[in-house]
Amino acid sequence: MTTIPTIDFALFDHDPTTCSKQIKEASEVIGFFYLKNHGIRQELIDEVFENACHTLCMKVLQLFAIALEIPDSEGGKSWFENRHRYETPSGDILRILHYPAMKNDEIGKDEIRAGSHSDYGSLTILFQKDVGGLELLSNTTDPPLWTPAPIIPNHVLINIGDLLEFWSKGLFKSTIHRVVFRTNETSADETSFNDERQKASDLDYQDRYSIAYFCHAEDDVKIDPIPSKIINERDENVSRILDKIGHKENAKLDVHKVITAGEYLKCRLDASYKY
Numbered sequence: 281m282t283t284i285p286t287i288d289f290a291l292f293d294h295d296p297t298t299c300s301k302q303i304k305e306a307s308e309v310i311g312f313f314y315l316k317n318h319g320i321r322q323e324l325i326d327e328v329f330e331n332a333c334h335t336l337c338m339k340v341l342q343l344f345a346i347a348l349e350i351p352d353s354e355g356g357k358s359w360f361e362n363r364h365r366y367e368t369p370s371g372d373i374l375r376i377l378h379y380p381a382m383k384n385d386e387i388g389k390d391e392i393r394a395g396s397h398s399d400y401g402s403l404t405i406l407f408q409k410d411v412g413g414l415e416l417l418s419n420t421t422d423p424p425l426w427t428p429a430p431i432i433p434n435h436v437l438i439n440i441g442d443l444l445e446f447w448s449k450g451l452f453k454s455t456i457h458r459v460v461f462r463t464n465e466t467s468a469d470e471t472s473f474n475d476e477r478q479k480a481s482d483l484d485y486q487d488r489y490s491i492a493y494f495c496h497a498e499d500d501v502k503i504d505p506i507p508s509k510i511i512n513e514r515d516e517n518v519s520r521i522l523d524k525i526g527h528k529e530n531a532k533l534d535v536h537k538v539i540t541a542g543e544y545l546k547c548r549l550d551a552s553y554k555y
């Protein structure tokens with residue numbers, strides 16, 4: 281039986297020539313290798329597996345359940361949490377994003393880093409590093425205005441996704457957002473992307489890194505009404521929301537049928553990627 285080689289990465293500092301030979305050989309023979317003494321702290325790895333992002337989302341969802349006054353007989357503050365269990369299959373995904381640096385003269389006038397969209401799931405947690413550029417289309421003004429969401433040290437940004445907007449009959453807003461080119465001037469009081477772009481006219485745009493955790497309901501959860509008087513009393517026409525999530529292009533998203541979170545996500549992904 282083939283054994284997968286283990287390479288002592290401490291050699292990287294002490295004897296890089298031997299280390300490079302070992303890595304070359306492993307890569308030529310089997311293409312897999314273990315590294316020991318790799319320098320990534322075990323506590324950090326443990327934290328990733330504990331999934332602090334999911335835990336934070338569950339706390340936020342608890343607060344939503346409290347705010348919506350879901351009766352204890354229906355699950356009370358655990359109502360959403362019970363539908364977003366970590367061990368159960370769902371569309372949850374952790375994505376690390378890198379937007380490469382660009383020279384000013386390589387960028388077209390209206391070019392942006394990530395096109396406008398809303399997120400599909402229940403909640404998104406976003407971590408941004410050093411270089412800003414996220415903007416959301418504020419629905420508190422008429423007409424809606426692109427509003428920067430600058431990096432604030434020691435803060436994470438949370439946004440509502442389309443599923444939660446739909447589920448809450450439009451009470452919670454899944455706001456359209458995009459990522460534009462901007463410099464790393466990310467103070468909280470910046471207001472205008474155009475001013476920013478003007479100021480940056482002779483600067484290049486640096487790499488932007490962000491990490492997004494998309495929290496979705498479990499695949500088998502039925503998106504039936506939330507047991508909340510506050511939601512049930514709303515007379516919001518859900519067809520506005522269904523329009524937004526493109527159900528017209530996707531006949532499978534039937535307004536009158538209770539679908540599961542998994543079916544909903546599949547429809548969205550099919551509509552986006554057309555595979």
Ligand SMILES: O=C(O)CCC(=O)C(=O)O
Binds near residue numbers: 377394399406490
């Ligand atoms: O990189 C960002 O800041 C935003 C990414 C985003 O909105 C997304 O991936 O859905």
Ligand SMILES: [Fe+2]
Binds near residue numbers: 397398399
């Ligand atoms: Fe997004």
